[in-house]
Amino acid sequence: MSNRRTFTDLLLWTVLAFVLGLVVCFSFLPLMGINPFTAAATMFGGVFADVYTMGNILVKMTPLILTGLAFAFTFKANLYNIGAQGQFYVGCTCAVSVSLALGGRMPGWIVMILAMLASVAGGAVIGFLIGYLKAKFNANEFLVSMMSTYVITYIMQLLLRTVLQESKHEYIKTNKLDKSVWLPKILPGTSVTLGIVISLAAAVIVWFILYKTTLGFRIRVTGQNMDAARLSGINPKKEFMTAFAISGAIAGLAGFVEVNGLQHMLLTGLDSDVGSYGIGIAIMASAHPIGVIFSSLLFGILQVGGTVLSHSTDAPASIIDLMLGFVMLFVLISFYFRRKVELARMKKKTAGEE
């Protein structure tokens, strides 16, 4: 019973926080001469107006689920992988390199599997390196992963400007991928590709690893009580490296689904927020892998809604960040009040039993 109650609580508080966040954000719109009520109507009307736009929610969700999972996974080990953005870029670069080199020369699905493996491996290597620095040199993983993003971004820019640049050498981006290596679309009338299936599957697999395998158990124990873990024969340093490598692999996979699924090329500054949104998504879901799916849905709706809003009214595209920021803020605040209400209820219950 208590489990169901906690879940209902979580849902109610999150919805409340969501609504409050939007209300505060929309209350700024009159400054731009936009009526907030019409804006809200335009936004939600627009998002659910046609199948194509609704499909876009799933498209936006696809990489976000993965970066959310990446943060959630290390969070369970009480580690902070703030560098999902960088691992995502490594995944993008690996996927695009493999796809460009082999696309059209081999059957598409073989190339796609290779590209997927490459992006996962690329992300995992970066993740492992961060975990290695943490384990061997006791480097602050938070700082190192944060900095790695900037280093990787610059290296990606360098590659895009040199070896990966498109044949005309005009723009800082790659050639378009061969059609045979595009992830197939799965819903007619939308841009939704097989990528969303990969993301959803990843969420289920991460849930399975974390809660149904000894590996996941070891990682969670390390996160909850490192001394207890050490006493029961778990080597925390090994778990740091494993957790970070898996986290990096998931973020790298996000690069594959984005490049082969949606963009079909790589350009600088691609999805430059996907990493930090992932952190927000993981936190809204209390780092639960299945919850990540639903909070990604929420972020997806807001992103698509913001795009609709900025196209049909004078509102700037920055409204998206403003909405996401306020919603995240209120969700975090709601955590505090939810906990408080829960504690009060527990107190009452124990008092009643006496």
Next chain:
Amino acid sequence: MQNIINLLTRAIFMSTPLILGALGEVIAERTGMMMCAVEGIFLTGAWAGFAGCYLSGNMAVGFLAALICGMLVAMLYGFCTIYLTQHQIVMGTAVAILMTGFCTFFYRVVFGIPTSPLKIETLPVLKIPGLCRIPVIGQVLFSQNIITYITWLIVPVVFYVIYKTAAGLTIRSCGENPEAVEVAGINVRRIRFLAVMVGGCFGGVAGAYYSLCNVGMYNSEIISGRGWIAFGICFLGNWNPVGALLFGILFGISEAVGIYIKAVGGSGIPSELFSALPYMLVIVLTALRKQFNVPAKLGATYVKED
């Protein structure tokens, strides 16, 4: 030779906001509060400084606006992390996303869509009479802007306050053993909140340095991770104001070298690698250092027993 002098002058110039941001970070982190909102605070400072200066035509107003806005953001961060006991790193990310949207949105509200980028005159160089005539040192150290001089003056002040005063002892104790501070009748949460506020003021001014002193305009990429570098400098400088100064200068040099190489060109080494230099430096230096004097309760939320 002149090239090297110019390079060093530039390095000192670029180190100022990093030192300032790191000093704010030192004060906050000594009380046990990681200021993960620092990137958002820098950005807000850059925005507020630009808006204040552009609208009033006065540099001082710009810096004051940046200071106040930086403080307000820090207060929001402090309120949620200290009083509502939310997670510091997570809250920092939320603040960063929120302020990115907020600054871009309000730039649009205030300035509309300008046909050409709005520019202001950058803060002029203030040569210190007499001292500026000393060869080499005169140009490198004493031909800077006023914010740089103020920053140098703040370093010993922060050092003195943290290590030599009763207030400093309280600040450090909040980070090492908050329970003991509470027993002594001091409100730990208030101390932490105040420290975060002060840190926010420093961060706001540091952010404004980029828009008002460095480029004379505002865009959303103006900070691009410099806040996090200041955060890293605080770590590398061992939570010590003097350490913050030294590492601030080191990162100033690495930034100046990058700018110099890009301007000169022809070195054969791609400019992107130089842009990535400061970030790589943080990674290498954090990995190399064996011993850190981390405040014991850094990042841990203090929950008062009742």
